[in-house]
Amino acid sequence: MDKHSKAHNDLLETLRDFIEGRDRSIAAAGRLEVALDEMFPDDEGIADVVLALASYRPGGGEYLYDEHQVAKLCEWVLSKLEPPTRASIPKKPTRAT
Numbered sequence: 001m002d003k004h005s006k007a008h009n010d011l012l013e014t015l016r017d018f019i020e021g022r023d024r025s026i027a028a029a030g031r032l033e034v035a036l037d038e039m040f041p042d043d044e045g046i047a048d049v050v051l052a053l054a055s056y057r058p059g060g061g062e063y064l065y066d067e068h069q070v071a072k073l074c075e076w077v078l079s080k081l082e083p084p085t086r087a088s089i090p091k092k093p094t095r096a097t
Helices: 003-019 027-041 045-053 067-081
Strands: none
Touching: 003 027, 003 067, 027 045, 027 067, 045 067
16 A cells, blocks of 8 residues: 555544544544645645634634534545445535634
8 A cells, every 4th residue: 555545544534533433532633634734735625624623622612613513524525535425425514603
């Protein structure tokens, strides 16, 4: 397995772990933030997700994203990276206010 495909597979695994609640730590969000920023530097939609990940705290707070908001964003990213496995692909969630 080459370096790119290992990074891609690690990203997919970390996204799934966050979505399914196995690891919603700040460290996991940080790994996702770095990986997405490095792999998709010119994608504005991904840049919005990177910003949300940088603003993530379990439980949320003023101007912060909580685990449910970030999990929805992770679902959206995963839908962009994997072939569709269900009839509908989730729309990109809106920003927190």
